[in-house]
Amino acid sequence: MIRVGINGYGTIGKRVADAVRAQPDMTVHGVAKRSPDYVAVGAAEAEYPVYAADEDRTDGFREIGIDLAGMVDDLVAESDVIVDATPSGIGAQNRPLYERHETPALFQGGEDATVAEVSFNARANYDEAEDADYVRVVSCNTTGLSRFLAPLYENYGIEKARVTLVRRGGDPNQTGRGPINDAVPDPVSIPSHHGPDVQTVFPELDIDTIGLKVPTTMMHLHTVNVTLENAPEDIAAVREQLQDEDRLLTIPEYAGIDGAGTLKDFALDAGRPRGDIWENCIWEESLTLEGNDLYCMQAIHQESDVVPENVDAIRALTGHLPGPESRALTNETLGIDSGRLSKRDELAIDRQTAD
Amino acid sequence: MIRVGINGYGTIGKRVADAVRAQPDMTVHGVAKRSPDYVAVGAAEAEYPVYAADEDRTDGFREIGIDLAGMVDDLVAESDVIVDATPSGIGAQNRPLYERHETPALFQGGEDATVAEVSFNARANYDEAEDADYVRVVSCNTTGLSRFLAPLYENYGIEKARVTLVRRGGDPNQTGRGPINDAVPDPVSIPSHHGPDVQTVFPELDIDTIGLKVPTTMMHLHTVNVTLENAPEDIAAVREQLQDEDRLLTIPEYAGIDGAGTLKDFALDAGRPRGDIWENCIWEESLTLEGNDLYCMQAIHQESDVVPENVDAIRALTGHLPGPESRALTNETLGIDSGRLSKRDELAIDRQTAD
Structure with missing residues (x-):
């Protein structure tokens, strides 16, 4: 099991966490969050261990009943791979933190391409991420x-x-x-x-x-x-x-x-x-x-x-599965391509099976 | 089990169907729909029997693989109660259809108040619907x-x-x-x-x-x-x-x-x-x-x-349960009031139970 830490629990981070949890070969080690707001409440209700990203706001988490698992430094140290889903530009500032703990990391497309060795799309260049320590999932x-x-x-x-x-x-x-x-x-x-x-x-x-x-x-x-x-x-x-x-x-x-x-x-x-x-x-x-x-x-x-792309990038970075197998597994576990409107026959087939 | 027919499967109708399905004392007998579009595909995928509301468009349903269960007339005849969720003004035109089959019916708040004997809100006047055959759930x-x-x-x-x-x-x-x-x-x-x-x-x-x-x-x-x-x-x-x-x-x-x-x-x-x-x-x-x-x-x-209000109105109309019990059952089955942000203690309690 790949222990995945998610640094930044906003629009992308919370979706990547749920997608990682749905994979058979990964686990969400924890999520790091700055603000003790409704999104933090959601993380706690989803039972993700919550790490604070800001020393000055740890009391705020306690006040709304969230027991912190640690600080973001702990999350980076304890994870096999970090998905950085912080706002654009913050990812690059975080890279030294990941280097210090020798934790491979994914960045998001809001970062400049120079933040990582490889800019990644699962369909186009999965294999290029296999030897990298830092990968940027494109926007x-x-x-x-x-x-x-x-x-x-x-x-x-x-x-x-x-x-x-x-x-x-x-x-x-x-x-x-x-x-x-x-x-x-x-x-x-x-x-x-x-x-x-x-x-x-x-x-x-x-x-x-x-x-x-x-x-x-x-x-x-x-x-x-x-x-x-x-x-x-x-x-x-x-x-x-x-x-x-x-x-x-x-x-x-x-x-x-x-x-x-x-x-x-x-x-x-x-x-x-x-x-x-x-x-x-x-x-x-x-x-x-x-x-x-x-x-x-x-x-x-x-x-x-970009959520399934992040999941595939985790596997590519850790050399865990070949691209086509990773894509197929991600698609199946998340329900991607299900409910396809474009194939008229499929609906009829589904209905016949159900009858 | 109350057999509920839903005439009109749009914004409100599809939601009422799912809410009725979640009740232990009701079943969705079928839904009537005019257009063979993506919403109709959704009805078929949810395995609701689909009835056509327009004689001229039955072929369109067949072409996208939906086997019709009948016409809207059949749905009204076969149901214990109809939820009319057609566009504003169409409900009033449908009332003679329901009267002809002696099927009690709910209308939505887009209709004029004169469409029914009672204008209904579950919290305020549940009991008034008990002796009615036609009830309007307010907007x-x-x-x-x-x-x-x-x-x-x-x-x-x-x-x-x-x-x-x-x-x-x-x-x-x-x-x-x-x-x-x-x-x-x-x-x-x-x-x-x-x-x-x-x-x-x-x-x-x-x-x-x-x-x-x-x-x-x-x-x-x-x-x-x-x-x-x-x-x-x-x-x-x-x-x-x-x-x-x-x-x-x-x-x-x-x-x-x-x-x-x-x-x-x-x-x-x-x-x-x-x-x-x-x-x-x-x-x-x-x-x-x-x-x-x-x-x-x-x-x-x-x-x-208005979705939980429709569910309660079905029970009120059929004299099935007293108001407070109906409301509590609807709330519990749909998950209403869950995830409440306003009670800080609840989250902490939830978390302690989970640990």
């Missing part, structure tokens, strides 16, 4: 683009990719974030940092990206253009290719799913924990081929798509 | 106000209540609703219909309400003023009174819950189905007493607060 957007581009790259070759990322302003619980009535070029310079970030996973890929922010909280929306080197004759071939991939959900027209709100409603109906959507959500009607130019729109759930 | 806002006002009415007397309802523009999956950048007086005339609607539950209560809509989808927010007849000396008495009530959640300052986004995040962390918040959410810091004037702010989850 939600880069994860979503890597998953979409990998099968196209392998099957058709990519001459050039051009992507506009219409990003949500903040997460649902980030009350202070904006914009509230604007569409903001962000960054205003082109290409945005997302293209180079995808290149940390695909060094040879030619990709330009443009980023903006809008006043929503639910998901990012990507408009994607990929000029293929060897385009198939028909878009159906691409659609089937994508449907065969794991962690890609294609949305059929009949479903009536017309935006991020309905996608979240669908996920909540399906009983997904926290309504999480770990998969890229690709609208089938948007998949279009014009000569060598492939187009589509996909939604990316910024709170959760 | 989410009226439910939230009734719950809050009932204990004040009983304990202190109410001279006058004045409420501003800052309503969400639409539900998360209602892509076409507005406003998108406005705060809209709605209705612009004062009092809004909400006050008279509360009076269908408390006929003697003096209450004025003002309604508006804002561009959010998560919850309604009420600012409440109640001039008490016999005010207590200290707000603490009121707070404790409210904390002793079921279906009222009071939010302590330490939790860091500053809006509907964090409330939903808290509910999702707690593993609530669909992130539902069946309880009124009252900010403790907002509870204020100025002479005889009591003030507070509360958030109301429009998608779910």
Whole structure:
């Protein structure tokens, strides 16, 4: 059993903790948290050992009935691997702590790529993490683009990719974030940092990206253009290719799913924990081929798509399982690709079995 | 076992179905649905017998692998009680159908009060539904106000209540609703219909309400003023009174819950189905007493607060259990009032039991 310590128990950290707990080969040794708030109450109710990240606030945990298991230093010393899920920029400050205890660590995509030897996506470059001590799981957007581009790259070759990322302003619980009535070029310079970030996973890929922010909280929306080197004759071939991939959900027209709100409603109906959507959500009607130019729109759930990638990265870093086996195990234990709308036959089969 | 048919499987219908299934004394006989969309797929995956509400669209269900159990007429004939959860105004059109089959029915608060003999709130007037054949479960806002006002009415007397309802523009999956950048007086005339609607539950209560809509989808927010007849000396008495009530959640300052986004995040962390918040959410810091004037702010989850009320109304209508017993059973089976933040001691006690 790999003892996993989670430093930072916010949007990503709490989801990674639950995902790690669902694995047969890992255990959550503990979680480190700064604030004694409702999220800390959730950690205690989930019976994760709670470590304090801030010496000055330990009394606050005691006051709300949480017995601390120790300080973050203890967690790092006692764990086989640390998942750093602290806010962007804090991860890099934490690296000396992990080095001091010789504890391998994962960082999140908010950190600069230089924080670790490898920028990681389970579908694209799992093997590269096997000899590393420090790995950076790329951001939600880069994860979503890597998953979409990998099968196209392998099957058709990519001459050039051009992507506009219409990003949500903040997460649902980030009350202070904006914009509230604007569409903001962000960054205003082109290409945005997302293209180079995808290149940390695909060094040879030619990709330009443009980023903006809008006043929503639910998901990012990507408009994607990929000029293929060897385009198939028909878009159906691409659609089937994508449907065969794991962690890609294609949305059929009949479903009536017309935006991020309905996608979240669908996920909540399906009983997904926290309504999480770990998969890229690709609208089938948007998949279009014009000569060598492939187009589509996909939604990316910024709170959760990196969660299975973190689980796989733990296995890659510890040399525990080969990539395809890790991915399959993660998918099965979390319920990824279940409730797939895109395969009409599956529902009928499920129903017949149940009858 | 009470065989419950649910006519209309949208935001409220699907939640009522799941709540009925969780009861030991009821069974979901089936659900009637118009559109063969993602919500219909969810019904089939949940293994609810699906009845078509529209003769012209039965083929669409077959095409996505859903075997229909019949038409809505069959559902009404076969059920002991119908929960009508169709869109506002359709319920009244459906009443002749229920009368023809002599099937008692519940309607939702979007219908005019004249649709049924009784307008129902489980806390306030459960007994009045016992001799009725048709009952209207009052709207989410009226439910939230009734719950809050009932204990004040009983304990202190109410001279006058004045409420501003800052309503969400639409539900998360209602892509076409507005406003998108406005705060809209709605209705612009004062009092809004909400006050008279509360009076269908408390006929003697003096209450004025003002309604508006804002561009959010998560919850309604009420600012409440109640001039008490016999005010207590200290707000603490009121707070404790409210904390002793079921279906009222009071939010302590330490939790860091500053809006509907964090409330939903808290509910999702707690593993609530669909992130539902069946309880009124009252900010403790907002509870204020100025002479005889009591003030507070509360958030109301429009998608779910009426769900337990529907379950209780089924029992009231069928004369199955007395009100307090029904409420307690509904609360226990759904997990209402669990994960309460307002009682600090509870968490510590839970943790000690777990150790």
